[in-house]
Amino acid sequence: MDGAGNMRGVYKGMQALILKEAPKAIYIWCHAHRLNLVVAHVCGCKIEMKKAMGILDELYNFMNGVRRQGVFVKYQMRKSKKSLKRIKNTTRNWSSSYKSVEIFLDVYEHILASLVELKDSNDPSTSSIADGLLSRIKDENFILSLFILKEILKCTHEACIEMQAVGNDLALVTKLIQHTKNKLQKLKANGDNIFLKLHSLSNSFLKKNNVITDLYNMKSIFKLDQTEFNNYVEQKKNKYPFLLPLELWIMKK
Template sequence: MGSDGASVMVGRKTGVATQLKTVNPELINIHCVAHRLALASAQATDNIPYLRKFKDIMQQLFRFYQNSAVRMSGLKEIEAVFGGVSLKLKEISDTRWLSHEMAVTAVRRCLPSLITSLEREAADRNDATAAGLATFCKDPRFLCTISMLSDVLPHLCRLSKVFQKAQVDFTLVDPMVSSTQMTLLRMMENPGEFFSDLPNQIESLKEFGIRGGENDITAFKEGVFQKYLDNVVNNLHERFPDNNILEALTIFDPELMDKGDPTFYEAVHFQKLQVLAGHFKSITCYETVKEEFLSFRFLLAKEMMLDLTFQESLLKVATMEDLYPSLARYAQIALVLPMSTADCERSFSTMNRVKTNLRNRLSQNILNSLMTISIEGQSLGEFDFDSCVKYFGQIKRRKISS
């Protein structure tokens, strides 16, 4: 069972998974990897006061311009004068997994225009909110935070995009998370492109009221930068603990089998079989599946799967019920493990796009049809509108008034 990790789903006493396990003790409860990554990233700022305030300010910036067409128009005019690309500020939301990077990128690219716009709003309209936001944006810590997140968030977003795919290879989850952790740890000693360029950025933005120097950068690095990266790395470690069942299912991975001597890792393989047999007791006992594997490992190493991926290997094994009934059942289970619930989340997003406030009277059947078209249908470029119109006309005789 895959879930978003909410307490109602995974609670120890009355959670859905707990109750289902009373019916089927062999149930595997998997917390969506994309949700885990989002939680690890979002909660990294919880014990850093300035970063919590930074998130609030980013929200205020978005609402300040989003709620006023006049302010947005003024910002675009200033961007045009500065010769920059006209960018729309993005809303930061912990439930929208890629929103943080897009919001930070937009602010970084239009920061001079943003400060100028806020100062003009404060001067021309005596807007206290604009004056306060301008003061915060001119704080060197704000620029340091923007630069830090511009270096860190792309690595987390790339990982998130992989985890949001329809088919996530669970053998790659731990290596990819570990690789991201190592990248962030190296960043502590050797900051990324944007943070390393902070002195030049501060110098170029002095005319817009940003004042700072090496002392400010050093203080930020010690008070925020190091703590934030530590939090992200530790959260990734805590949110992605080892799962012995998933680890045991890697027994079907051809890359973990010695081609020259399939018996080389025998002790490790037998240990994985013990884990699987101990959990899936309704399938078979350890001795039976061990006998199957003694024959199967030579086929895995030498004849069938030398050039196959892990997923392809599972598909092959899943069809061998006559030769290896127990191993085939294990492979079938591995193929349907829901590592990510991103598809479900996309359905909710689609529903919000289709059923807007102005279309709140849509019936259930029509809403379901429109969502199916949006999710599963062809793109506009591929859709055959002529055939659709002809089919619609053939369904029922319609009288078209002139």
């Protein structure tokens, strides 16, 4: 079971109802669900990450209408008629955070084109929301946050999926958790280099999509002297969490 109050409640919760029928039943808070909650906590423990996930959910809600979805599909079909994708929200199921980020980055150019068209809509509400979303998804910090989130979520995605499967082999799951722990420790140990790599990737991504970044794009950074560059990198790094709560949870397992 998950850890929600209506499940674990000892008087009227699902636990209490099951115990009436099967007194020897043991309430177990699903470890796959707990892992996912910790991942969600890491994703939301810094304002930049929380804002990024919030923007993805807002975009999902906005594009869910038939007409707006039709505009999005139209731009995808111009590129490929075989593999249309739907924007996902970040909280629909345990694996949706990773898929939401992955799909957004895959179809970013089509989302940009769709919002440009929708901001010229005759409907004031559609136009205003599209214009606001367009501005926010072009922000360098937003894109950088998504690349960091994808790197973190990629480490735990396989474990989250496998632990939800029916008829799991305990030995296999134990090895998978150890493998996940090793990936997280390697990611944390290499944090500085990975951050620089992701920063470069996010700027290249924006450049590829013809989005003008702020003053601190990579071209500007390399004009700074070493002290200025190091200070800038430290300021950026301090904005983003690097795995401590998640690593502590994994270490316990």
